[in-house]
Amino acid sequence: MARPMTSRCRRLQFRRQALVLAAAACLVSVPASRAWMQACSGPPGVACDVDRRSVARCLAASAIIGIVASPLEPNAFQGVRLLSASAAEEAMFLDNENMPGLLGKNGKKRIKAKDFRLLPSGLQVKEIDPGRSDAQEAKLGDYVVITWEGYTINYFGRPFETRSLQKVSQVQPDPVRFKVGDGTMIPGIDEGVRGMREEGIRQFIIPVELGYDAEKKLGPRPSTFSGQRALDFVMDNQGLVDKTLLINIGLKRVYQK
Template identity: 40%
Template structure:
């Protein structure tokens, strides 16, 4: 019987003062790694004084208040950062350009401007990769050009290019050069505008917004047209995709020859 009487139940923790509950405090503090260390028992002496916790008394309350103040200050910092980010978004909103796929929605896409390009009144951006030293074409004259085309608004896909490796999607090493008569409206407005400002032998790179590109998003209505099936499919996908935001195109144009009337 003496051995049985020597076994005692584990001591119960002291009850909390009347009117105070320790449950919210425990739930709050258990999120900290220091409390997980304290629960291991003998290692509690490793905790710094500021991390020790008491379920009752003024000490526990002061630690709780201190930790709450830290959390509230962190929330304030996050809110301030969010407000600053919102201001940046509002500042960019004034630079948004009209995109048919985004009409009626609460967001847009900013118009891209390139500092090393010259922008005309129509919105065309161009850069001369090589300035020609010959005459400039006149209205009514026929020009012979070489050109490359890219869908820079959609992953930079090529829809027309020369001198590509044989066997690839874009062969065309021996394709005929593109010809059109200046002022005949045979080509998209961006092409017409670019050629009239070039000199013979020059190479110009142009960035074409949708309003200066293919009318009604159909490359069959105006030139230049891709000469390969792969190029036609790539361009047609961008032009006819109603959900595609950016239909901006890029062309490289080389003025090879001017044929008088």
């Protein structure tokens, strides 16, 4: 009988999965990164055979910013995977990423990840947990209560909203409440929650045009200073920074007023 996974093994597994997502980004321009990705796809709970120096060399050689994310604290999103090795291998390339520093050039390709649905808007959605079968689906005009986590996928995978950051900063934010379609949330989340049921979990890959506005008026906003700083550093950068976001959403409640 398999032994239960320890917290240390769980952290190592999450880091391995994060490295796989970085490898997927590297596939845009570096064929050799396939071998790196395969080296990171060992059995769950086992550290991959890539040390920090190897990661740094790979990222420097490819000139692609990858993801080295912090482990999730036990919460509603525990066990949510980023991308599997097969998903990285079978990713599809879409249009060029919107990066001002690469205008007029053959820039970085946008990736469509396996197991994600690509919506006409450009939003990519993965159903992690469908939620309660007897619950109503969120629709335009409904009020919803959500919990969330956010990462900058291709800029070191910096977390800007996680339980870890909240714990370090000693903050306990309330769940986010909003009316679907009222224009207060970033378009990627407003669109993505539609069709979700209570207790459901979805994972979104949000392109820049469906993300945060330059005026910083749209929510949800990071609950910690460090998270806000990490997000602002990426969103305010006008150069070679990929602003694609990875956001996990847990739907707690749907109601009408």
